[in-house]
Amino acid sequence: MSDPWLPALVVLSSLLPGLIIFFLAESRIRLRTTLNLTGALVKLGFIGVMLWGVQNGREYVFRHTVLPGLDLVLHADALALLFVSLSAVLWLFTTLYAIGYLEGAPNRSRFFGFFSLCVTATVGVAMAGNLFTFFLFYELLTLATYPLVVHRGTDKALRAGHVYLAYTLAGGALLLIGTVWLYGLAGQVDFVHGGSLSALPPEAAGQLQLIFLLLIAGLGVKAALVPLHGWLPMAMVAPAPVSALLHAVAVVKAGAFGIVRVVYEVYGIEFAQSLALLLPLAIAASITIIWGSLRALFQDDLKKRLAYSTVSQVSYIVLGVALFGPLGTMGGLVHLVHQGIMKITLFFCAGNYAETLGIHKVSEMDGVGRRMPWTTLAFSLGALGMIGVPPLAGFVSKWYLGVGALEAGMPWVLAVLAASSLLNAAYFLPILHRAWFKPASGSWPDEKIPQRGRWETAPLLLIPPLATAAATLATGLFAGAAFSPLSWAELIAVREYLAWIP
């Protein structure tokens, strides 16, 4: 297979099924499911080939000239593959979950069509080889997720969709201005290890700082950096698989990933440091981490509590990026994966509670561990991982972030991490306590799926969270193994920092 086409095929493997699904009649369930799963598996196959190839130093670049001086570039480098693999694997699970979740619901063709477009945009964001390509898929992601957010068509959903669009389109506009400005200043800016802007004359420094601000503000909307995070808690009215997509697979990740690209491969970490851009970024991330956790404490609505937790956790990635040094980089990058796995587990479980028993609030969860032990087990693993209990995934992230902070000479970051972990414990442990140790208070709010034999809920709803919970454990336990997220992050960090050593 020729090299330039693999990245394009990864994009097409969800784009084509998506486009076909749009035009399928509502009743063609079997065909639709086949298309969805085939697309997901084929995509994983292509990604597997590229993972092996990149490990062995091969290049996968697809380039198409749109206008003179404006290329569409898909480049599957190590960093791209980190994100692509994450979203492709989680997409498979989310698709399975969504099939179970939406059984019998109306407008499923539309839903799965946009669902596929959404993951198409995400892998495009991941493999974008320059800012223009990134922007293209970033905006496609906005357009593809809007119909999913408003899928239920209720007033609340429409309002959330409205807010979502207002935030993300405005963010996209800032990103566009920054991109055009940068292209005017430096020509076509491809993402390369170590960045390419340090070659510009020193007079441009002021402009570059301003452009950095524009780009980060544009990306920060999707990454839910405080104060640009307002849309995320509102968007939790969407169906659970969509929340999983927003919080773990696609949207917030696209924002955080964009920040990674801008810092490492547009500006270059050392150049960003010399422009004094990293400290403000670290401070913004720290504020977001603390603020999100504080707000999460006071939410009784389970999904809303999880949403604020996302606000806080995604900024760990940004914080890692802003720490100058390979260990901090590894911490941020590995958290990109770990946060995704843990958060998707939590949202799957929240969806299970809502679909099975009608539980939407933390205060309704008393004794749910006895009725739904497997779901609650998965939820507990995700929550403990978020707190950072060893040997779960979240511990690995926090360890590297902490060590990275010391390496970068920012010991105050340790205080932020400690405070955040305490707050995480404060909003997650009471949930676990209620679920496992309190007696049930009589009947459930709205029991929709009765216990059938050993299945506490529909199988398609139970298997995905169990799988991702197992992954939470495995990525922590086997962090040192080859092809684990951590060793892949190490590979990337080595390549990023090697660019600076002559």
Place this chain on the structure above:
Amino acid sequence: MTDFLDPLPWLIMLPLAWGTLAFVLGPGRGGRLAVAAIALQGALALQLAGQLIDSGARVYAVGGWGAPLGIDLMADGLAAVMLLLTQAVALPLAVYARGYFAASPKGRELFWPFTGFLLAALNALFLSADLFNIYVTLELLGLAAVGLVAIAGGRQPVTAAMRYLFATLLGSGAWLLGVALIYGTYGSVSLAVLTPLIHAGAPLAVTLAAALMLAGLLLKTALFPFHFWLPPAHGGAPAPVSALLSALVIKATFYLALRLWLELFAPLTTVAAAQLLGVLGAAAILWGSVLALTQSRLKMLVAYSTVAQVGYLFLLFPLATLVPPGTADSALAGGVMQAVAHGLAKAAMFAATGSMIVATGRDDISRLGGVGARLPLTLFSFGLAGVTLMGLPPSGGFSAKWLLLGSALESGQWWWVVVMIVGGLLTAAYVFKVLRRAFLPRAAGDRVARVPRTLEFSAFALALASILLGLFGAPLLELLAVGREA
């Protein structure tokens, strides 16, 4: 012999011929003939584009008599781009119109003849090489367009048509006055003869002529504040007519304004005048978008969107006047790209709108519930066209915006950047106003009927073209550069 096969005259003769024949044949056979003939015109336009890229701009002397005795036709890259746009929009719309008039037959007898004359006038206008011929094509274009607005009959369309007639006659009158002044000064109306004669120290009469002609064109292009006639005319006509008018007719007068500005009157242009055009464009973008947002009728929303989108075209004047050549080239490319992208997208949007109105039986945004479920392809087309108008990638609208933004930043005119970005966000607001309604379930008591497949697919073809333009637009810019190297 080679003369006989030259595409230039045939691009004008063909639509005149089938337009006339359609009178005799009636709407059924006339429509079929039109579709076949427009396809042929499209092939001719492509052939012409190929010839230009191979061997540069050229002149064709009608009947072998060159200027000043006979009539010259002139084709360069800019003209070829507009010709391609015209045929590319007209073909799917002709297919659409056959389906549309089968569903709502009011005005179908006169649609094909008028459309034939309209296309002949457009093609002739793009190819004209002298100011007086341009006047003739302007009048033919205006009358055919006014006729099309009135074909459905009824009080409202006829009032709108009268208002349109008034505007278009006033515009052509101003043009003719300008031509007379030029002829009085230089004794010629040929563009090729006049261009080297006009220089910065030209007599006052020439400056006056330039101002008159430009003002006439602005009126016909409906640039703010001359847009008063456009929404009722475009919003009241049958859907295929609205599409033709919004996509093509106003582009023709924009094309003339551009030609005058860049070529004939280039020595007379000033930064102040260019900034004034830009300010009018900016006002059009903001005012048109805000009014589009407040409309309750779907077609009026789309018509006000045209008022706004015309504004983007005029941003090219400040960006291309007295700036470094590279910046001006990219501004010109952006402006023309915007004309093409908007032509395709607006035709798609009016076509999709027409289908929605046929399906729901009313022109009311608040009653669109159920359209998404019943006409997904139509709504998808509307959405894709909306993406182009918002200027999101990948689309022709984005490419246009990219080029314009780039030249605005390069020339330090950041205020146009703000206008374009705010305009894009306002566009998103009114496009999503329609989309979110259409996604809702059908309200009790409303009906949403199916519409013929040809209506859905022709709108989709146009919308898809406006998107693909964003990915494969480079050849178009190559064509645009033909004849502009000097």
